[in-house]
Amino acid sequence: MSNTYTSGLRHKNTHRRTNAPIAAKKPHDIIPALGDSIRIIPLGGVEEIGKNMTVIEFKNDIIVVDAGIQFTDDDTPGVDYILPNIKYLEDRKDRIRALVITHGHLDHIGGIPYLITRLGNPPIYTREFGALLIQKRQVEFPHLPPLNIRIVEASDKSIPITPDLKVRFFGLTHSIPDSTGVIIETPYGDIVNTGDVRVENENGVPAEKEVEQYKMFKDRKVLLFTMDSTGIDKSGFSPSETSILKNIDSIVATAPGRVILATFASQVERIVEFLKTAKRYGRKVLIEGRSMKTNVEIIKHLNLVETDHIVPIEDIEKYPPNKILMVATGAQGEEFAALMRMSNKTHKFIRLQRSDTIILSSSVIPGNDKAVEKLKDNLFRHDAKIITYLDSDVHTSGHGKRGELEWVHKQILYKYFMPVHGSHFRLKMHAELAANLGCPRENIIV
Ligand SMILES: [Zn+2]
Ligand SMILES: [Zn+2]
Missing domain, CATH: 3.40.50.10710 (Metallo-hydrolase/oxidoreductase)
Structure with missing residues (x-):
């Protein structure tokens, strides 16, 4: 084996003009320049459930949405949980302006104690319930510097993060208080991330509060819509x-x-x-x-x-x-x-x-x-x-079924769609739903 390796190297060297060592590839050799574009990188939460974390980059600024962990299973014996790979962010941590949290579940906040200093301790924007859960967890890591938490109300207007980027929260229904969706306002339009979502309904008719919650999207220009896909494989609406x-x-x-x-x-x-x-x-x-x-x-x-x-x-x-x-x-x-x-x-x-x-x-x-x-x-x-739930309706999921997801799609007019929070087949099923509702297939990112 080692012989093959050596001879391979020798062969390669015959084509080089100098004997100088080959320079290691730098990140900018691989990743194209950003220019005037917006770059969105899901570092976790796509093709899998857990460790949700998304990077939004524009010019010299980065906003990160969520920093979750993934729970392990029989395939990962001896591992407690898995963190997203944040190498991309570590290389650019001086540009991270905010970590924005959708809600206080561990697949969205659990990574904070392990990652926040590696991210340069940026301010964390979150609703109150999420803030308390984050702080409670942080107590177990007394060696870490204090967190810079900024509590936001769902009704707050847009919060300027940089001259080009603003963040706005909107209330929605999940299973934990203060669950929100996040809107990143950019010069090209909104980037909307629902976080985890279901729709409270009575026999498939959404509750009045749901209609109210999504009214704000009536006149918004949404560039990219990203949404929870966990329940896409179940048809209809969940019991209320x-x-x-x-x-x-x-x-x-x-x-x-x-x-x-x-x-x-x-x-x-x-x-x-x-x-x-x-x-x-x-x-x-x-x-x-x-x-x-x-x-x-x-x-x-x-x-x-x-x-x-x-x-x-x-x-x-x-x-x-x-x-x-x-x-x-x-x-x-x-x-x-x-x-x-x-x-x-x-x-x-x-x-x-x-x-x-x-x-x-x-x-x-x-x-x-x-x-x-x-x-x-x-x-x-x-x-x-x-x-149990098999005997009587004693449980409903915090993640909407297909009918609920479809209803949310219909409340928001968007240009591009990226399904998240789901395994590959769920993302594909969610893409199909968006296509059936009229989103051009070339505008759907899986
Ligand atoms: Zn959740
Ligand atoms: Zn989640």
Whole structure:
């Protein structure tokens, strides 16, 4: 092998006029000059789900949207999570003017502690809920310099970042408070990034607040539209969050004993509603799971809902079973999460009993099927009542299905379209949707 390599080199040298060493390629040899163009580089989040990060470059300035991590799976044993490759930005960090955050989920903010100093610590523009999550996470990295966070309201007018570029947020619906889309205003028109999005609706008719949220696009000149593709492979509209909450409310109303609600900690808006439901039926609330506790602390801090009925888990025996509602992580069958520990009798404080009602308010993420089967087996051994999204509408995704995405497309008149936040087949399906709605195929970037 090494012989072949050497002879290859020798052969190459015969064609060179000098014996001077070959200069390494510099980045500007490979990447064409920008000129008057706008350059957009997704550093993550396309052809994959996770580590969302997009670069927008114009003249001497760069704005970065999101800085997420990607969660790992069976294909990446021993790896905790994956960061986007930011070499391009590190080489140009003196030109980065802003990091703009769409919302506080880890696939959009999780990379900040690892990347922000490598980016030159630019100001971070975010809504309040995202800011609190970013700060909470940053506490675990005390060696890092303080972050330069600028909290923005959805209703704020455009914020000038450079003489040519402005940033504007617009409210939309996802599953965490303060979810926003981002508009980068450029001399050529708007670059619109929805972040993660769904459309609240009643049997396929978008709610009034949705119509209101997108009204601002009526007179805007959108150069490029980029949008979440996670739910594109599911047709129609999702069940409404309102109907989900109504179903859960009626289950809680008639439950004979304790109610254990398991969902993703990232479903913050739903957790707020669970707290209201518990209050309505005079139930004390127990919060189980580290990420769940973190998010509930922020809910408390922002006074989003009454929280005086939250009690520590150690006090569980002080209340009758029909006065208890527990909100826990672990609906995906995660090995050490609260629900799994309850199911396999290793939880420090809780033993499941026949009168318990357990609601898995989540779908099964592809890849977790086996773990969820195991969890359900374990739960059913206790003869408690188990309700999943297959039995009743107790979950709806934060990512809109195809009908919802199509409706959003129809609210925004754009020239170019780039589907993001999805595997390759999802991006292609989303491209097809845009083409069917009249976007010329040469204007769609996959
Ligand atoms: Zn999200
Ligand atoms: Zn996301």
